[in-house]
Amino acid sequence: MECSAFLLLTLLGSLFVEPGFGQRGDMDLNEWMKEKEKLIKNLEDKLKNVEQCKNEIEALGTRLNTTVDELTRQKAEMEKLKKENEGLKTKLDASEKEIDKLKQNSDETAPQIAFSASLVNTGEIYKGPCTDKTLIFKRVFSNIGNAYNLNTGIFTAPVNGLYYFTFSTYGYNTHTMGAILVKNNVRQVSVYESPSADGSDSSSNAAVLQLAAGDKVYVELWDNGRVFDNLNGHTTFSGFLLFSL
Incomplete structure (x- = not known):
């Protein structure tokens, strides 16, 4: 603002020291003064415009600095996100490799039985x-791993693991109906029905057994018992490996 006032005073001084000013006896002083006032007014308006432009430039500079700061902040944030993304990608790659390794090991070490x-x-x-x-189950529906022997009725564990077994029996009331799940000649669980007046009986049971490779599991009749079966599959024996140990 001081610079603008100084400029205005300088211009005004130049107006009043115009050469020949004191020799203009024939000039209308009022007209001359009006022209100079008009000129001064134009100069003042121009100075105001200059000040306005200056203020706008300063405001624009402030906004520009704010924008630069924001861009700098966003750039830093992007760099941070980029590093985090690279870290996540590294972890993801490691997890995928571990999954592939576990899958490969599972395929190699977990037999299907x-x-x-x-x-x-x-x-x-x-x-x-x-x-x-010993009940010999002749009609084999499935035997993945060939651990069940249809000639002896015995299941032989091929690997150490936890196994699930289930069996069911059916009989008529002429005899005791029952059977026992046996592991290495040791009774585990059983089913039993004494003769009844309803004409027939059926029952089932199951167990989860921990077996070592070579252990034998089979189903045998209850003492003095009898079971019945035909192609309807009333008397059955099933099992599978839950997981190896």
Whole structure:
């Protein structure tokens, strides 16, 4: 503002020291003064415009500085996000490798073992009472891993692990109906029904057994018991590996 006032005073001084000013006897002084006032007014307006432009430039500079600061902040934030993204990508790659490794190990070390069978594959049979009480399930529905022997009725564990077994029996009321799940000649769980007036009985049971490779599991008749089966599959024996140990 001081610069503008100084400029205005300088211009005014130049106006009043115009050469020949004192020799203009024929000039109308009022007209001359009006022209000079008009000129001064124009100069004042121009000075105001200059001040306004200056203020606008200063405001623009402030906004520009604010924009630069914001861009700098956003750039720093983007760099931070970029580093975090790289860290997440590294962790993701490591997780994918670990999953692939676990999957590969699972495919290599976890055998697929499962079987399911019923007592007869043709006709019908009444089994028992008898001295050889091991039930041989001849009709094999599935035998993944070939751990079940359809000639002996015995399942032999191929690997150490936790196994699930289930069995069901059906019989008529002429004899006791029952069977026992046996592991290495040791009884585990059983089913039992004494003769009743309803004509027939059925039952089932299951167990989860921890087996070592080579352990044998089978189903045998209850003492003096009898079971029945035909192609409807009333008397069955099934099992599978839950997971290896």
